[in-house]
Structures are given as C-alpha cells and as structure tokens.
Amino acid sequence: MVHISERERQLPEQAIEKLIEIMVEDKSILSLGPGEPDFDLPKPLIAQIKRLADKCNHYSPAGGLIELREAICRKLRRDNKITADPENVVVTSGSQEALLLASMSLLDVSEQVLIPNPSYMAFLPTIELLSASPRFFELNEEADFEPSPDEIRKQIDPKKTKVIILNSPANPTGNVLKRKTMEEIADIAIENNLTIFSDEAYEKITYDGAKHISFASLNGMKDRVLTFQSFSKTYAMCGFRLGYVVGSKAAAEAIKKTHIYSTICAPTISQKLGIKALSLPKKYTDAMVKEYDKRRKVIVPRLNEMGLSTPNPKGAFYTFSNVKHLTNDSRRFAFELLKKAKVAVVPGTDFGDAGKGYIRCSFATKLPIIEKALDRLEKFVKNK
Numbered sequence: 161m162v163h164i165s166e167r168e169r170q171l172p173e174q175a176i177e178k179l180i181e182i183m184v185e186d187k188s189i190l191s192l193g194p195g196e197p198d199f200d201l202p203k204p205l206i207a208q209i210k211r212l213a214d215k216c217n218h219y220s221p222a223g224g225l226i227e228l229r230e231a232i233c234r235k236l237r238r239d240n241k242i243t244a245d246p247e248n249v250v251v252t253s254g255s256q257e258a259l260l261l262a263s264m265s266l267l268d269v270s271e272q273v274l275i276p277n278p279s280y281m282a283f284l285p286t287i288e289l290l291s292a293s294p295r296f297f298e299l300n301e302e303a304d305f306e307p308s309p310d311e312i313r314k315q316i317d318p319k320k321t322k323v324i325i326l327n328s329p330a331n332p333t334g335n336v337l338k339r340k341t342m343e344e345i346a347d348i349a350i351e352n353n354l355t356i357f358s359d360e361a362y363e364k365i366t367y368d369g370a371k372h373i374s375f376a377s378l379n380g381m382k383d384r385v386l387t388f389q390s391f392s393k394t395y396a397m398c399g400f401r402l403g404y405v406v407g408s409k410a411a412a413e414a415i416k417k418t419h420i421y422s423t424i425c426a427p428t429i430s431q432k433l434g435i436k437a438l439s440l441p442k443k444y445t446d447a448m449v450k451e452y453d454k455r456r457k458v459i460v461p462r463l464n465e466m467g468l469s470t471p472n473p474k475g476a477f478y479t480f481s482n483v484k485h486l487t488n489d490s491r492r493f494a495f496e497l498l499k500k501a502k503v504a505v506v507p508g509t510d511f512g513d514a515g516k517g518y519i520r521c522s523f524a525t526k527l528p529i530i531e532k533a534l535d536r537l538e539k540f541v542k543n544k
C-alpha cells in the first residue's frame with residue numbers, strides 16, 4: 161500500500177468537490193458554483209492560437225518569455241502604478257502556481273502566515289502543505305467583509321509572523337479593499353517587517369466605480385509586496401493556465417529557481433497568447449464586466465428579498481449570503497439544496513470556518529440559468 165503523507169491527510173476536504181461529482185451525474189442541476197468566466201475566449205485570441213499552434217513546442221525560460229515579461233511590465237506601469245523590470249516578474253501556470261512557488265520560496269517550516277477568514281479556498285492548504293503555520297483574521301458581514309487592521313495587528317506574533325495574504329477584489333465576499341485600510345495594513349507590515357501577498361486575480365472585475373488599488377503601488381511597499389495577477393478572469397483564459405508574480409528581484413530570483421523544479425515554465429503557447437491578450441483593447445474585458453454587472457443587479461436584490469442577507473459585491477463575480485436564520489450548517493444547506501431543489505451553491509465553510517452560515521453563489525453563469533436557479537432557491541428557502 162502506498163503511504164500517504166500526514167500533510168496530505170490533514171488537507172481539508174472541500175464540499176465543492178463532492179458537489180461537482182453529483183452535478184456531473186445529474187444534468188437537471190442548475191449551478192451557481194463556477195469560479196470561472198462563462199464567456200468564450202476573445203475572438204482575436206482564438207485566431208492567434210491557430211497561428212501559434214506549430215510554433216510552441218519548446219520550453220521557455222523559467223521566468224517566462226522576455227516579450228511577455230516586458231508586456232507585463234508595461235501593463236503594471238499603466239494599470240497598477242507598479243514600476244517593474246522583467247527581472248521582477250515570474251510567469252507561471254496560473255497565479256495559483258505563483259502563490260505556491262512564492263510560499264515555498266519565502267516560508268520556512270512553522271513560520272506564520274496571516275490569512276483572511278473567509279477567503280479563497282487555496283490559501284490555507286497552500287500554507288499547510290508547506291508545514292508553515294496559518295493564523296486567521298476574521299472578516300465580518302457588518303464591516304462589508306473589509307479586513308480590520310486592529311484584528312490583523314492582534315494576530316501578529318513578532319517572532320513568527322512573516323506574511324499577510326490579502327485578496328482584492330475578494331473571493332468569496334466580493335469586497336474591494338479601501339485605500340485607508342490598505343495604508344493601515346501597509347504600516348503594520350513595515351512595523352513588523354512582514355511581506356504582503358496580494359492576490360489580484362479579479363483586478364479588472366469591479367462595479368459601481370469601486371477602484372482596484374495594487375498594494376505594491378502604495379508608498380514604500382514595492383519591495384515588501386508580492387503581487388499575484390492572472391489572465392484567467394480578465395481574458396476568460398482559465399484553461400490556458402497563465403498567471404504571474406511580481407516582487408523584488410531577490411524574491412523573483414528565488415521563485416524562478418523553485419519554478420525550475422516544479423513545472424519548469426508556464427506553457428509556451430499560453431505565454432504567446434498572453435502577449436496578444438495584453439495588446440487587446442479594453443472592450444473585451446469591459447463587455448464581460450458589463451454582463452456580470454447586469455446579473456449582479458438581478459441576483460443581489462433577489463437574494464435579499466428572499467431573506468438571505470447579501471451585501472452588494474464591489475468586485476469579482478460572487479455573492480456571499482447569510483443563511484444563519486435557517487441554519488449555521490452551510491454544508492448541509494448546500495447538499496439539501498442540491499438534492500431537493502437541484503441548485504448547486506458553495507457552502508461558506510469551504511472558505512474557512514468564519515463562512516459558517518453563509519453560501520456563495522457565482523454569477524459567472526448565463527442570466528436565464530441564474531433566474532431559474534433563484535426561483536428554485538426561493539421555493540426551497542420558503543419551505544425550510
């Protein structure tokens with residue numbers, strides 16, 4: 161029998177995996193589960209793949225193709241107010257690989273990482289896989305899920321804490337960090353000599369004029385922040401697995417070294433497609449955001465009307481609804497909803513124990529499906 165490592169055995173089991181298994185079998189289920197855009201690839205990118213097909217059979221340098229890193233640096237300067245050279249950038253197979261490589265490169269065993277609770281489901285397992293030590297700061301609905309700098313400060317162990325992970329726009333809460341909060345957290349990072357991991361995968365998906373600010377653009381923060389960005393959501397390129405991390409030259413060098421021992425480099429065809437994607441006019445992403453916004457304006461009021469308190473997300477494409485008046489057991493709620501009403505949602509506890517009594521619905525799904533799923537959800541809630 162193979163031996164499964166203790167680390168692996170300790171990894172949390174996500175309800176979403178089981179939900180997906182059930183959904184694959186039962187086609188009558190309507191899903192508000194997806195974490196990826198439901199849009200096709202922008203047309204110019206489809207044409208580009210055809211042109212590239214026979215030209216990408218070689219590895220690229222571990223840090224990524226120089227043309228892509230140069231294009232990323234231009235984008236960072238223009239869109240994120242981050243000044244970077246190609247040596248500051250490592251291109252990876254999705255931003256999630258960058259998060260894993262950065263954690264491997266920067267953290268020693270038992271060093272502490274502060275994680276928002278609830279937050280994106282990969283943060284905690286990434287830290288646990290490396291036998292580093294997670295510590296949580298809670299996000300509250302009453303504060304629109306904005307992190308509290310005081311709470312962060314309380315969780316810091318001056319000897320052990322090394323990294324704070326932040327994600328804005330946030331999955332699953334839809335919060336977009338305010339500049340004032342960021343500045344206070346930046347001060348905490350400087351006082352305690354901490355690095356910030358800033359996950360900006362949804363940077364282009366914001367609503368109602370909410371402005372995404374890159375942490376590394378704040379005064380004095382450039383070398384203290386690792387910025388994780390992605391092509392997945394901005395260009396509906398999830399399947400191409402393309403992302404990158406930007407940080408100090410020392411950090412990028414270490415991450416590049418680790419990259420050689422993991423996947424060597426991001427797929428060359430995806431990198432070449434990334435160059436083309438960065439040259440596209442804004443209209444392709446704007447059209448997707450406009451459509452998400454239309455759906456947001458349907459889904460949020462309806463959830464609130466059926467008694468599920470749901471803050472208006474300022475970014476990303478998820479709602480995070482309070483079902484505590486019905487149950488605190490989000491997992492059970494999600495499985496019952498699936499079984500009785502044939503609607504898939506993700507239990508809040510998949511994002512941390514502070515997600516107890518919440519469910520996440522994605523609006524990266526066509527509007528008629530969302531509306532039908534909401535009708536079923538409403539009936540289910542009424543009968544509960």
Ligand SMILES: Cc1ncc(COP(=O)(O)O)c(C=O)c1O
Nearest residue numbers: 254255256280331361390392403
């Ligand atoms: C907050 C967050 N970060 C990172 C990722 C992973 O993105 P990528 O496809 O770039 O690995 C996701 C995917 O859903 C996400 O929600």
